[in-house]
Amino acid sequence: MNSGDITIIKHSVKGCLIPQGHEIELLPGTEVLVTQDLGGSFTLNVNGNLVRIEGKDADAIGREVKPLPSDGINSSDVVITKELVLDQLRTCYDPEIPVNIVDLGLIYNVEVTEQEQGIHVGIQMTLTAAGCGMGPVIARDVEDKVKAFSKVCVVDVVLVFDPPWNASLMTAAARLELGLM
Known part of the structure; x- marks a missing residue:
């Protein structure tokens, strides 16, 4: 299917x-x-x-869910890096656009810090439109997917709108997928 x-x-x-x-x-x-x-x-x-x-x-x-990058990576010796977090975020999609939120240009910053209780991940992101009703849903999806790593104890997702999102923030592959090139 x-x-x-x-x-x-x-x-x-x-x-x-x-x-x-x-x-x-x-x-x-x-x-x-x-x-x-x-x-x-x-x-x-x-x-x-x-x-x-x-x-x-x-x-x-009648479907099954495809595995995520975090599946099987919950070993205690795995290092949680910005790149690993970004790979996981590439599994988050705006439900109206068939491009992941990283390539869409919605992720402005990712910071990974080690704290006593575990890894803290701070994410600054935006939306394609400030008034998007799906904003909280996408932000929750981001938080849930990053928390899927067992070593991550806190995920702080902050929606920012400065600078406002525009199509120039998309990767070339995203623009091509959406027919903008």
């Missing part, structure tokens, strides 16, 4: 209405079109509305 496949909801599942960010419940028997299957979450078209469901609910649409 790929993006673009029509499927039926198999059991009740909570989703997030895009772009408002409101929680909704999808009922069994509802026909949906899978429009995006990236980063361990799914974007569905439900009667003309976009809805994001978490990877943990993949079975509701």
Whole structure:
């Protein structure tokens, strides 16, 4: 089953209405079109509305979640670096755009510091639009994915809007993927 496949909801599942960010419940028997299957979450078209469901609910649409970079890396001898965090963040997607948030240019800064209780990761990021209702959802996804590393005890995600996001912040690969080159 790929993006673009029509499927039926198999059991009740909570989703997030895009772009408002409101929680909704999808009922069994509802026909949906899978429009995006990236980063361990799914974007569905439900009667003309976009809805994001978490990877943990993949079975509701007959899917399995793909492994993340953090899977199997929770050994105590793994060093948590900025590069490792950025690799993990490349599994976070804006549910409306098929480009990860790093290549999209939403990550402004990542700082990894070792503290007594464990690793602290500070992340400054932005959104493609300041009023985006999905901002808290994307920020929570960032936090959850970085906390998947067992040595990370604190993830501090700060949304910043200066400088404002613009298309020049995207990588060349992202611009190419979106047809902007």
